[in-house]
Amino acid sequence: MEFQDIVYKKEDSVVTITMNKPNRRNALSIDMGKEIKSALERASQDNEVRAVVITGAGSAFCSGIDLPQGEKIVDMTPVEVREEIYAVFQGVIRAIVELPKPVIASVNGPAIGAGFDVCLACDIRIAAEDARFSEFFVRIGTLPGMGGMFFLPQLVGIGKANELAFTGDIIDGVEAERIGLVNKVVPSDQLEKTTEEFANKLARGATKAIGMIKMGIRRGIGSNLSSELEFASFAQSVCIKTEDAREGFKAALEKRRPEFKGK
Known part of the structure; x- marks a missing residue:
């Protein structure tokens, strides 16, 4: 367009x-x-x-x-x-x-x-x-x-x-x-x-994690703690499988700045 x-x-x-x-x-x-x-x-x-x-x-x-x-x-x-x-x-x-x-x-x-x-x-x-x-x-x-x-x-x-x-x-x-x-x-x-x-x-950040955080914060407005914790569990299970999460843990162990790819 x-x-x-x-x-x-x-x-x-x-x-x-x-x-x-x-x-x-x-x-x-x-x-x-x-x-x-x-x-x-x-x-x-x-x-x-x-x-x-x-x-x-x-x-x-x-x-x-x-x-x-x-x-x-x-x-x-x-x-x-x-x-x-x-x-x-x-x-x-x-x-x-x-x-x-x-x-x-x-x-x-x-x-x-x-x-x-x-x-x-x-x-x-x-x-x-x-x-x-x-x-x-x-x-x-x-x-x-x-x-x-x-x-x-x-x-x-x-x-x-x-x-x-x-x-x-x-x-x-x-x-x-x-x-x-x-x-x-x-x-x-x-x-x-x-x-x-x-x-x-x-x-340069962990794009998929940021997207989930954005969704979680938006959902949390007017919601309740139980619903927010349930969403957080779901979102974390998705984020933990991303390349960025793997890189984040590896960088922390190696005491260096992570290089996120948004994947």
Whole structure:
């Protein structure tokens, strides 16, 4: 598939998916949503890919749903909204969460509304100091429809999630780090390098184990200890049979750094 609204770039074991409509501040359209989902599926199926980065071209990460399309939504029936709009946009979120490899949001500018929810769905968030975040939906009379109401309270707690979702207030990268919304904040001129270094660090890791850990942590939210221990037993029985596990034990015995292959 040839992409028009995104750039798919593979370097070694890391894929970077760049939302590439800088003249529209990377507003999320139906076409862009379909391309992001397709790109994530391609990365999932490519055994050489061991980490994924999502970012935006130009000065924005993603400024939200493309407004001309958003205006049409108000005239759709509830069934049309679910089947024609959110099947695509929520498909992006599902693809991020279900990808058995780490996904990093490299937030280079505003992540507003739908862009904020894409950011929240990622496993790791690295932001520039001048990045901006907002659950903007309430300001146009709607609500976070792409997982924001699920992910946000997990990251910042119910009280702060309520505040951000009820008001649509905009916060910067420094505040986002303070409240636990992002993992790391750096000056804007260091964002690309910092993201690249962290993505490569994860790509050198035990990919199948990381995928299982990702699944286990996601499952553990809202689950119980018994279910989580049961899953851990299953996941460990799978991981222990991988080449990476064999290499990990061997390296530990030989007192050296393991060289994982993602197999």
